[in-house]
Amino acid sequence: MPHLPPAQGLGFRMRPSGGKSGRPAARSVHGVSEVSASWWWWSQAPLQLKNLPVNSFSLEFLTELIINLEKLENDKTFRGIIITSDCPKAFSAGVDLREICGKNPAHYTEYWKVLQDLWLRLYLSNLVLISAINGPCAAGGCLIPLTSDYRILADNPKCLIGLNETRLGISAPFWFKDPLVNIIGHRASEHALQLGLLFPPAEALQVGIVDKVVPKDQVQSTALSVMTQWLAIPDHARQLTKNMIRKPTADLLVKHRDTDIQNFVSFISRDSIQKSLQMYLAKLKQNKD
Numbered sequence: 001m002p003h004l005p006p007a008q009g010l011g012f013r014m015r016p017s018g019g020k021s022g023r024p025a026a027r028s029v030h031g032v033s034e035v036s037a038s039w040w041w042w043s044q045a046p047l048q049l050k051n052l053p054v055n056s057f058s059l060e061f062l063t064e065l066i067i068n069l070e071k072l073e074n075d076k077t078f079r080g081i082i083i084t085s086d087c088p089k090a091f092s093a094g095v096d097l098r099e100i101c102g103k104n105p106a107h108y109t110e111y112w113k114v115l116q117d118l119w120l121r122l123y124l125s126n127l128v129l130i131s132a133i134n135g136p137c138a139a140g141g142c143l144i145p146l147t148s149d150y151r152i153l154a155d156n157p158k159c160l161i162g163l164n165e166t167r168l169g170i171s172a173p174f175w176f177k178d179p180l181v182n183i184i185g186h187r188a189s190e191h192a193l194q195l196g197l198l199f200p201p202a203e204a205l206q207v208g209i210v211d212k213v214v215p216k217d218q219v220q221s222t223a224l225s226v227m228t229q230w231l232a233i234p235d236h237a238r239q240l241t242k243n244m245i246r247k248p249t250a251d252l253l254v255k256h257r258d259t260d261i262q263n264f265v266s267f268i269s270r271d272s273i274q275k276s277l278q279m280y281l282a283k284l285k286q287n288k289d
């Protein structure tokens with residue numbers, strides 16, 4: 001892991017709500033983020049993503065997320081995580097475009113490798129992962145939902161979800177496409193991916209990219225109730241089954257990850273792509289005004 005300087009506004013929060021176990025809240029500060037590990041409910045941890053303003057995946061944020069997931073995975077008292085956003089504007093805006101614009105090939109290589117690491121850790125996690133999606137998530141912003149076991153989306157027209165890469169003039173990586181195919185099927189994925197569809201809640205539910213749509217103020221309580229159902233299953237049986245179903249998909253990335261990195265680095269280093277990225281970033285800033 002690279003050494004990371006302290007940063008403000010970056011972190012993950014595990015919010016206490018009068019935990020049933022009676023355990024005292026543990027609070028520790030690590031490098032870039034403050035992690036307050038408390039018990040909210042027996043063996044489930046709410047993980048709130050907070051990289052203001054839009055939870056874009058900076059290298060630093062990705063690295064911290066991986067470290068925190070590893071800690072939860074190794075802490076045998078946790079059996080599941082509810083992942084949500086603590087940023088009002090988005091669940092996640094995906095790849096942080098500043099990480100892939102105006103940097104050098106070594107940086108792009110490291111960035112893509114860490115993004116792959118996060119995907120692998122999530123996709124093969126032994127924990128029950130539930131995405132409580134309380135904001136928009138486009139393209140790379142779908143990484144966490146697509147690698148989760150269950151997705152709950154807030155019923156708000158701003159909460160668009162989907163792999164819209166083609167609309168940005170790029171193609172989704174195969175390891176984004178594969179989980180989508182596994183979730184919504186081949187034909188629906190062809191349609192969604194080629195057209196770069198971003199689904200509003202009702203359509204997202206219909207196509208199956210999310211499992212439930214509920215009013216925004218019920219996303220957390222619904223996630224808790226779904227988690228209770230999943231935790232009623234013995235861990236070892238559920239984990240073996242999850243692994244059996246997901247391993248072939250994960251193995252594809254493991255096998256092809258070096259080639260995938262090379263392809264990404266050579267693509268992103270092109271002058272034409274760098275120019276498009278600069279224009280897209282400028283457009284995002286203009287839209288704000």
Ligand SMILES: CCCCC/C=C\C/C=C\CCC/C=C/C(=O)SCCNC(=O)CCNC(=O)[C@H](O)C(C)(C)COP(=O)(O)OP(=O)(O)OC[C@H]1O[C@@H](n2cnc3c(N)ncnc32)[C@H](O)[C@@H]1OP(=O)(O)O
Pocket residue numbers: 053054056089090092093094095096097098100136138139140141165168169170171172173268276277280281284285287288
């Ligand atoms: C030509 C484009 C090419 C893009 C990629 C090229 C190559 C990559 C190759 C392969 C990767 C494939 C797989 C993954 C791809 C991705 O994830 S690409 C990123 C996809 N995400 C987006 O396009 C989301 C863009 N953002 C938005 O749509 C909106 O910001 C929003 C999340 C809906 C929130 O809207 P709003 O509430 O109106 O907030 P603002 O638009 O004002 O945004 C606030 C600030 O956040 C900055 N920002 C937004 N998204 C990103 C981002 N992805 N990376 C970095 N920064 C981002 C935005 O500029 C604002 O900044 P300032 O406050 O103005 O400084």
